[in-house]
Amino acid sequence: MVEEVSTRSGAHLSVEGVTVQFGGLTALSDVGFEVRPGQVLGVIGPNGAGKTTLFNVVCGFTRPQQGRLTLDGQVFRPAPQRLVRSGVSRSLQGLGLFPGLSVLENIVAGGGSAARTGWWSGLLALPRTDRDERRLHERAGALVDELGLGAYAHAQPGTLPYAVSKRVALARALVSEPRLLLLDEPAGGLGHDEVLELGELITSLPSRGAGCSVMLVEHHVDLVMQVCDELVVLDFGRVIATGVPEVVREDPAVAEAYLGAEVDAS
Incomplete structure (x- = not known):
């Protein structure tokens, strides 16, 4: 594995x-x-x-x-x-955006920070977790700008045009680099x-x-x-x-x- x-x-x-x-x-x-x-x-x-x-x-x-x-x-x-x-990251045909999260929060969710920093680091709130979370939010913000999602950053997925939802799903797949x-x-x-x-x-x-x-x-x-x-x-x-x-x-x-x-x- x-x-x-x-x-x-x-x-x-x-x-x-x-x-x-x-x-x-x-x-x-x-x-x-x-x-x-x-x-x-x-x-x-x-x-x-x-x-x-x-x-x-x-x-x-x-x-x-x-x-x-x-x-x-x-x-x-x-x-x-x-x-x-x-x-490895994926963008699915069915989008799969989380309805209770904003566009920016959906993108951040693609970072898989718990898997990257380790379960114990996350549980104990070690400095590495804070550092990784800051980097993840920075990357998410950069993708919002790069993919023209600034006007929708705080919108809910259910309010988005379909083409915009596609861009959000792609940004979520890219945020983990x-x-x-x-x-x-x-x-x-x-x-x-x-x-x-x-x-x-x-x-x-x-x-x-x-x-x-x-x-x-x-x-x-x-x-x-x-x-x-x-x-x-x-x-x-x-x-x-x-x-x-x-x-x-x-x-x-x-x-x-x-x-x-x-x-x-x-």
């Missing part, structure tokens, strides 16, 4: 031979790929291809029957409550201009701060073509293509499985 890791550069995630079965249904079959340090990797495929199951495996919501994950060369057995401690960021359908429900802004932000992640690798699960073809260094294409739980977007886009198997309409229209 990976514990707290260095934040010197983006993480290296390796998925090897992962198979997931639900009863008699095989959701993933011998899936393998890598997210290399500083890379933005996109996972695409038609509905039912296994994208959500794969995302859940990497987040620790689903345990595979076969295969393994490694993070920076160490066996990685993810659990949702320990992701931040491993240098992850080395690996997992994004599930971040463009869902966004307009054209908002998708362009999101794309610019995602492409900046590998070079910001200590660096960040990104695994992006997304239906929005224009976005993945814009931001991803490499793509993994799933169909019926199997990897049918990998490579740079320009090559994957021209792959006949991909066009048949998923991209046909978009490719023909481009």
